[in-house]
Amino acid sequence: MRDAGHFDARPGFDPDDGDPVLSEIGDDYDMPTDVDASFRTLRRVAAGHFLVFLGVVVAVPVLTLTVDWWSAGRLIGGMSPSFVMAAFGLYLFFFALSAAAATLSNAVEERMLGEQEREPAEHHGDPA
Amino acid sequence: MSTATVVALAVLLLGLAGLALVTRPRGASTLEFYLAGRQVGVVTNACAICGDYFSAASFLGVAAAVYASGLDGIWYATGFAAGFVPVLLFVAAPLRRFGEFSIPDFLGRRLDSDRVRLISVTVVQLIILSYLVPQAVGSGITWELLVGQGIAGLTPYATGVVVSTVAITALVVLGGMRGTTWTQAVQFLLLLSAFVWLAVVVLASGFSYPDAVADLTAEPLANPTQVDGEWRLEADASRLDPDHSSYFGQPGGRYGPLGQLTLIVTLVMGTAGLPHIMNRYFTSPTGTAARMTTVWVLGFAGVFYALAVLLGTAARSLISKAVPEQPWLAELTVDGVLRVPEHAPLVLGRIFGGEAGLGFVAIGALIAVLSTIAGLLLASAASWGHDVYERHINPRATQQQAVRAGRVAVVVVAVLSAGFALGLRPDSLTALFPSIVATMVTWAFALAGSALAPVFILAIWWRGITAHGAGAGMITGAVTAIGMFAAGTTIGDRGAGELLLTPTIIAAPLAVAVTVVVSLRTRPPADLDRLWLKLHGTAADRRAVRLARLTIAGVAEKGGKR
Numbered sequence: 001m002r003d004a005g006h007f008d009a010r011p012g013f014d015p016d017d018g019d020p021v022l023s024e025i026g027d028d029y030d031m032p033t034d035v036d037a038s039f040r041t042l043r044r045v046a047a048g049h050f051l052v053f054l055g056v057v058v059a060v061p062v063l064t065l066t067v068d069w070w071s072a073g074r075l076i077g078g079m080s081p082s083f084v085m086a087a088f089g090l091y092l093f094f095f096a097l098s099a100a101a102a103t104l105s106n107a108v109e110e111r112m113l114g115e116q117e118r119e120p121a122e123h124h125g126d127p128a
Numbered sequence: 129m130s131t132a133t134v135v136a137l138a139v140l141l142l143g144l145a146g147l148a149l150v151t152r153p154r155g156a157s158t159l160e161f162y163l164a165g166r167q168v169g170v171v172t173n174a175c176a177i178c179g180d181y182f183s184a185a186s187f188l189g190v191a192a193a194v195y196a197s198g199l200d201g202i203w204y205a206t207g208f209a210a211g212f213v214p215v216l217l218f219v220a221a222p223l224r225r226f227g228e229f230s231i232p233d234f235l236g237r238r239l240d241s242d243r244v245r246l247i248s249v250t251v252v253q254l255i256i257l258s259y260l261v262p263q264a265v266g267s268g269i270t271w272e273l274l275v276g277q278g279i280a281g282l283t284p285y286a287t288g289v290v291v292s293t294v295a296i297t298a299l300v301v302l303g304g305m306r307g308t309t310w311t312q313a314v315q316f317l318l319l320l321s322a323f324v325w326l327a328v329v330v331l332a333s334g335f336s337y338p339d340a341v342a343d344l345t346a347e348p349l350a351n352p353t354q355v356d357g358e359w360r361l362e363a364d365a366s367r368l369d370p371d372h373s374s375y376f377g378q379p380g381g382r383y384g385p386l387g388q389l390t391l392i393v394t395l396v397m398g399t400a401g402l403p404h405i406m407n408r409y410f411t412s413p414t415g416t417a418a419r420m421t422t423v424w425v426l427g428f429a430g431v432f433y434a435l436a437v438l439l440g441t442a443a444r445s446l447i448s449k450a451v452p453e454q455p456w457l458a459e460l461t462v463d464g465v466l467r468v469p470e471h472a473p474l475v476l477g478r479i480f481g482g483e484a485g486l487g488f489v490a491i492g493a494l495i496a497v498l499s500t501i502a503g504l505l506l507a508s509a510a511s512w513g514h515d516v517y518e519r520h521i522n523p524r525a526t527q528q529q530a531v532r533a534g535r536v537a538v539v540v541v542a543v544l545s546a547g548f549a550l551g552l553r554p555d556s557l558t559a560l561f562p563s564i565v566a567t568m569v570t571w572a573f574a575l576a577g578s579a580l581a582p583v584f585i586l587a588i589w590w591r592g593i594t595a596h597g598a599g600a601g602m603i604t605g606a607v608t609a610i611g612m613f614a615a616g617t618t619i620g621d622r623g624a625g626e627l628l629l630t631p632t633i634i635a636a637p638l639a640v641a642v643t644v645v646v647s648l649r650t651r652p653p654a655d656l657d658r659l660w661l662k663l664h665g666t667a668a669d670r671r672a673v674r675l676a677r678l679t680i681a682g683v684a685e686k687g688g689k690r
Binding site: 029030032035036038039042043045046049050053057058060061064065071072074076077078079080082083086087088090091092094095097098099101102105106109113114 | 199
C-alpha cells in the first residue's frame with residue numbers, strides 16, 4: 001500500500017490510472033508539507049513579479065495621458081520616450097523580468113523540494 | 129513571380145514535407161501524435177512555439193499596424209510579446225507537471241469533471257476557428273501579391289487560401305506533433321531570417337530609424353479610403369484629441385484614452401488561453417524545461433517584434449519615396465500610401481531585393497501562416513480526437529483509431545476555416561479595421577483571455593475552484609466576450625467600440641468573479657491533495673533529470689569502453 005504522505009511521480013505513472021511501476025533507480029517523491037511551502041513561496045514570487053510587470057505596462061498609457069514630455073519629447077533622434085519604450089524598451093524589460101523570475105523560481109524549487117533524496121554530503125560538505 | 133521564387137517555394141514545401149516524413153511519429157500512439165513523446169528540448173520547443181505563435185498577425189499584421197497607425201500600431205507587438213510573462217509566472221511549469229494532452233484535458237482532470245472538459249472543448253474550438261480564419265486570409269493576401277494568378281479558375285486570393293490549407297493539412301496529418309515541432313522550429317528560423325535580411329538591407333541603404341520617425345511625425349498621418357468607388361487619402365483624426373490630426377510618432381493614431389490599455393489586457397490574458405501554444409508546453413520533458421522555454425520565447429519575441437516595428441516604420445518612410453522609380457507600386461498605392469497595409473513588408477522586399485526579395489519575404493509570410501495553421505490544427509485534433517472521441521464517443525478506442533480520429537479532425541477543421549476565409553474579402557474590411565489580420569486575431573485572444581485564461585490560472589493556483597465554478601466562469605467569460613465584440617462590430621472601433629472590441633478587461637474579471645462565487649458554494653474534487661502534489665511537486669521532474677543523467681553516463685561509459 002502506498003504511503004499517503006508520499007506522492008509517486010515516475011515517468012509513465014499517472015496517479016489517475018492505477019498503480020505505478022517499480023522504480024529501478026530509487027524513489028522520487030514530494031512531501032505534501034514541502035510542496036505546500038514551496039507553492040506559497042512560488043506564489044509570492046509570481047505575484048511580486050506580476051505586480052512589477054503590471055505596473056510598468058499600465059504606466060505607459062497612463063504616462064501618455066498625463067505627461068506631455070512622454071509623447072512629445074525627443075529621446076533618440078525623432079523618437080519620443082513613449083516610442084523608444086514601445087519599440088525596444090518593453091521587450092528588454094519583459095526578457096529581464098522573466099529571466100529573473102525563472103531563475104528565482106527554479107532556485108526555490110531546488111532548495112525546497114527533494115530535500116529527503118539528497119545525500120548528507122551534498123548538504124553538509126564532504127567530511128573527507 | 130520569378131522562376132527562382134517558384135523553385136524556392138516548391139523546394140521549401142518539399143523540404144518541410146521531407147522533414148515531417150523523417151520526424152513523423154513511429155507507430156500509432158496518441159502520446160507521439162499529439163505530444164511528440166514529451167521529449168522536446170528547451171531551445172527547439174522555444175523555436176517551435178515562436179513558429180506557432182508568430183502568425184500572419186505578427187509577420188504581416190504588426191508591420192501593417194505600425195505602417196497604418198504609427199506609435200499606436202506598436203501596441204499589438206507589445207501585447208503579443210507581453211502575453212508570455214504571465215504564462216511564465218503562472219502557467220508553464222505547473223501545467224507541464226500536471227501532464228495532460230490539452231487544455232480541456234487538464235481542466236477535466238484537475239476538476240474531475242467531464243462537463244468542464246466538454247465546455248472547454250467548445251471554447252477551444254471557437255478560439256481555434258477565430259485564429260485559423262485570419263491565417264487563411266493572410267495566405268490569400270500573400271499569394272495575391274506574390275503570384276497574382278489563380279489556379280483552376282480560382283481568384284489569386286482564393287488560390288492562396290486553398291493551396292496553403294491543403295499543404296499544411298497534409299504536413300500535419302503526416303507528421304503529427306513531432307514532425308510539426310521540427311517544421312515549426314525551422315519555419316521560425318526562416319521567417320526570422322527574412323526579417324533580419326530585410327532590416328539589414330534597409331539599414332544598409334542609409335535608412336535612419338530615428339530620423340524617419342521624426343520626418344513621419346512632421347506631417348499628419350493619412351491613409352487611403354474608398355469613397356464612392358474612388359480611392360483617396362484622408363487624414364486620420366487623433367483619437368485622443370478629435371479636433372487635431374494624428375501623427376506617426378505620437379499616440380492617438382489608433383486608440384482613445386482607454387483603447388491601448390484594453391488591447392494590452394486582451395493580448396496579455398489571451399496568450400495564456402491559446403490552445404495551440406499551451407499544448408506545446410505538454411511536449412517539454414519537465415516543468416522546469418517548460419519554464420525556461422518561455423524565457424527563450426520572450427528573448428526571440430523581443431528581437432522579432434522590434435524588427436517588425438522597424439520594418440513598419442521603414443515601409444511608411446520609404447515606399448512613398450520609391451513610387452516615382454517603381455511603376456508597379458502605382459496600383460498598390462494611393463498617393464504613395466499602400467491600400468492594404470499588410471503589403472508593407474512584401475513591398476519593401478521587392479523594392480530592395482527585386483523579385484527574389486519579394487519571393488523571400490513572401491515565403492516568410494507564407495511560412496508564418498503555415499506554421500501557425502499547423503499548430504492550430506494539431507490543437508484542434510487533440511481536442512476532438514482525445515477529449516471528445518477517446519473520452520466520450522469511443523472510450524475503448526485503440527491507439528490507431530484515436531490517431532485516425534485526430535487526423536480526420538485536422539481535415540474537417542481545415543476545410544471549415546478555408547471556407548470562412550473564402551467568404552471574406554480583406555480589402556472590403558480595410559476601411560473598418562486598418563489591419564484586418566491583426567484585428568481578427570485579436571478576437572481569438574479576446575475569447576481565450578476572457579473564457580479560458582481566468583479559469584485556467586485559478587485551476588492552477590486556487591485550491592477552492594470547483595467544476596461548477598469553472599463551468600460557470602468559462603460560460604460567463606465566453607458569452608460576455610462574444611456579446612461585447614458582436615456589439616463592437618456594429619459600432620466600429622471608436623469610442624465605446626474600443627472597449628467592446630477588446631472586451632477582456634471586462635469579461636475576464638467577470639469570469640473570475642462568477643468562478644469564485646459559484647466555487648465557494650460547491651465542493652472541490654475529493655482527491656484535491658493528490659492533484660495538488662501532481663501540479664506543484666517536482667518529483668517527476670527530478671526523476672526525468674536523473675534518468676537523463678544516467679542515460680548520458682551510460683552512453684559515455686559505452687563509448688569509453690570501445
